[in-house]
Amino acid sequence: xxxxxxxxxxxxxxxxxxxxxxxxxxxxxxxxxxxxxxxxxxxxxxxxxxxxxxxxxxxxxxxxxxxxxxxxxxxxxxxxxxxxxxxxxxxxxxxxxxxxxxxxxxxxxxxxxxxx
Amino acid sequence: xxxxxxxxxxxxxxxxxxxxxxxxxxxxxxxxxxxxxxxxxxxxxxxxxxxxxxxxxxxxxxxxxxxxxxxxxxxxxxxxxxxxxxxxxxxxxxxxxxxxxxxxxxxxxxxxx
Numbered sequence: 001x002x003x004x005x006x007x008x009x010x011x012x013x014x015x016x017x018x019x020x021x022x023x024x025x026x027x028x029x030x031x032x033x034x035x036x037x038x039x040x041x042x043x044x045x046x047x048x049x050x051x052x053x054x055x056x057x058x059x060x061x062x063x064x065x066x067x068x069x070x071x072x073x074x075x076x077x078x079x080x081x082x083x084x085x086x087x088x089x090x091x092x093x094x095x096x097x098x099x100x101x102x103x104x105x106x107x108x109x110x111x112x113x114x115x116x
Numbered sequence: 117x118x119x120x121x122x123x124x125x126x127x128x129x130x131x132x133x134x135x136x137x138x139x140x141x142x143x144x145x146x147x148x149x150x151x152x153x154x155x156x157x158x159x160x161x162x163x164x165x166x167x168x169x170x171x172x173x174x175x176x177x178x179x180x181x182x183x184x185x186x187x188x189x190x191x192x193x194x195x196x197x198x199x200x201x202x203x204x205x206x207x208x209x210x211x212x213x214x215x216x217x218x219x220x221x222x223x224x225x226x227x228x229x
Contacts, residue, residue, distance in 0.1 A: 035219075040221075042219030043160070043217075043219045045217060045218070056216065091159060093160075102148075102167055104162050105217065107160040107161070108159050109157065
């Protein structure tokens with residue numbers, strides 16, 4: 001596609017509800033990243049995929065957070081039993097090759113999650 | 117551990133005035149450095165990046181930044197501000213052997229007509 005797309009753009013969840021956020025990276029991009037951006041803060045790394053392999057999940061804040069990319073393209077970030085502190089914008093980014101520092105990461109518009 | 121600080125969470129400049137957004141980093145290895153811009157309800161867009169070579173980097177929309185190793189700084193400048201430059205700006209650093217990007221807290225730029 002022309003760029004990274006994310007859906008839904010906005011999600012309101014009741015505390016305790018499970019949510020799933022989708023990321024469609026640029027077609028053919030090998031690397032995919034998820035970030036969490038709290039209000040008034042910079043994005044914080046959550047996890048990284050190279051194709052279908054999740055190479056780094058050190059930024060996931062708890063075991064309620066789970067990400068997958070089963071076919072090496074679309075990725076889903078799932079949050080179980082949402083808490084108010086999960087309210088944030090979740091950003092997805094992709095890059096063409098292995099995600100090395102020389103490569104540009106292209107960001108999607110984000111999903112704004114509000115947990116009530 | 118790597119970190120990024122941005123002095124001034126909010127900066128206001130007059131239209132046509134110089135824009136200067138400050139960024140300092142800490143890194144134990146030579147870093148890769150980035151500036152991103154974020155317009156309301158949009159994703160981050162790369163303005164410019166320093167990887168190797170020339171320390172003065174030119175980016176899109178007339179922005180440039182200079183990597184100063186001795187000062188551990190990567191300040192962003194633009195000679196003349198436009199109204200369309202009003203946005204949130206993030207400085208970021210990346211480990212050379214890793215893919216994790218560390219972002220600063222951001223600076224909100226307002227341009228006054």
